[in-house]
Amino acid sequence: FFYYMITPMLNGKAILKELSSLLNIQENFYQNTRQILVAPLRQFSQVMSLVFDITAPNFSSTKKVHSEFIASNYDLCCRLQPQWLVPEREIPIYSQLAQRCQVHFENQLNLEQFQQRSFFFQNYAHIGLFSVNATHQIVKFNLSNDYLKTLENPSATLIAYFINSNNKLQVANKVTFNGLSCSNFIQPFELYQQQKLNFLHFQSNANYCLVYLAKKLSTQEIFNQLLQKPLLTTEAFHKHLTQSQFKIQIVSTSEEDDEELELQNETISLQSVLTLKKLQFPVRSSLCRHFNKVMELEDYLAQIRAGKQATCHICGKPSDFSQLFVDAMSYYLLQKGYSGSVVVGEGIEQLGKEDLDKEEESENVW
Numbered sequence: 230f231f232y233y234m235i236t237p238m239l240n241g242k243a244i245l246k247e248l249s250s251l252l253n254i255q256e257n258f259y260q261n262t263r264q265i266l267v268a269p270l271r272q273f274s275q276v277m278s279l280v281f282d283i284t285a286p287n288f289s290s291t292k293k294v295h296s297e298f299i300a301s302n303y304d305l306c307c308r309l310q311p312q313w314l315v316p317e318r319e320i321p322i323y324s325q326l327a328q329r330c331q332v333h334f335e336n337q338l339n340l341e342q343f344q345q346r347s348f349f350f351q352n353y354a355h356i357g358l359f360s361v362n363a364t365h366q367i368v369k370f371n372l373s374n375d376y377l378k379t380l381e382n383p384s385a386t387l388i389a390y391f392i393n394s395n396n397k398l399q400v401a402n403k404v405t406f407n408g409l410s411c412s413n414f415i416q417p418f419e420l421y422q423q424q425k426l427n428f429l430h431f432q433s434n435a436n437y438c439l440v441y442l443a444k445k446l447s448t449q450e451i452f453n454q455l456l457q458k459p460l461l462t463t464e465a466f467h468k469h470l471t472q473s474q475f476k477i478q479i480v481s482t483s484e485e486d487d488e489e490l491e492l493q494n495e496t497i498s499l500q501s502v503l504t505l506k507k508l509q510f511p512v513r514s515s516l517c518r519h520f521n522k523v524m525e526l527e528d529y530l531a532q533i534r535a536g537k538q539a540t541c542h543i544c545g546k547p548s549d550f551s552q553l554f555v556d557a558m559s560y561y562l563l564q565k566g567y568s569g570s571v572v573v574g575e576g577i578e579q580l581g582k583e584d585l586d587k588e589e590e591s592e593n594v595w
């Protein structure tokens with residue numbers, strides 16, 4: 230769990246300029262590498278590959294191979310965000326460069342847990358890890374043109390995690406990004422507000438601020454994640470679901486496990502209890518005991534995005550994302566084309582189906 234910490238961040242071009250000067254070679258040497266000795270050339274390509282996470286030729290390769298590698302990647306690296314990979318062994322010139330670029334070695338922080346921490350975003354690129362403290366609560370970073378272009382896409386965003394020295398996510402009380410103030414946000418905090426500025430001001434006890442370029446997941450994509458888990462249902466409905474391809478998990482309908490398995494007709498509502506719209510993505514908390522009504526994932530996400538607590542809005546039970554599952558019976562009925570209210574007992578009966586048919590008929594008359 231070693232990682233490099235970057236603060237402040239230099240752009241690729243500035244880093245390569247520092248490296249050239251450390252190796253005592255001209256800044257534009259790569260256009261004509263004949264007058265350069267093989268040793269600095271090898272060091273240059275080795276360090277370049279570590280800073281920018283690109284595969285370099287073997288260190289013992291010929292001078293020609295190294296100079297071709299540098300010539301073909303130099304311009305690209307000027308535009309890339311530095312990654313500062315951790316080398317397997319100490320490389321003095323790399324350490325010196327890191328020092329010059331104010332990159333500090335950090336061995337306490339476990340970033341892997343944040344690589345894919347959120348269910349609402351997919352991390353796309355690491356922008357930087359910044360050290361912060363009570364008096365220095367501002368973060369500034371450079372975004373390459375490639376990243377700015379990516380951010381023009383409405384599904385792209387910047388997100389920030391605030392982390393304390395125990396590797397725990399830290400709640401920031403108030404965050405100002407590009408002059409826009411926000412509070413009551415979910416973590417990670419979504420930064421990008423369609424502006425080109427790139428500084429972040431916040432109030433927090435956090436020790437670090439971790440910034441990613443990320444993709445905002447659509448409701449469908451989030452639902453697809455939930456479909457990877459077993460779908461929940463109750464014993465009474467199980468027999469109707471044997472034809473489905475679902476991986477089912479049975480949940481008791483009562484708090485006590487010794488429930489009566491008496492089969493009775495149950496009316497299932499396929500409407501959102503909040504908006505009365507037809508359910509699209511029926512979900513439930515693993516703690517919920519109601520099977521005739523379920524949550525709509527859209528409503529759940531709206532609640533989370535508004536900074537409200539992750540609870541079931543039908544029964545109030547806690548329902549963070551790890552407790553959220555697809556409701557098997559509602560999902561099955563929706564897939565079979567049912568809507569409104571459906572009675573499930575020995576069979577499945579659409580309530581109000583006749584009325585719907587009549588409406589369709591009257592439409593045909595017109």
Ligand SMILES: [Zn+2]
Pocket residue numbers: 514516517518519541542543544545546
């Ligand atoms: Zn509930």
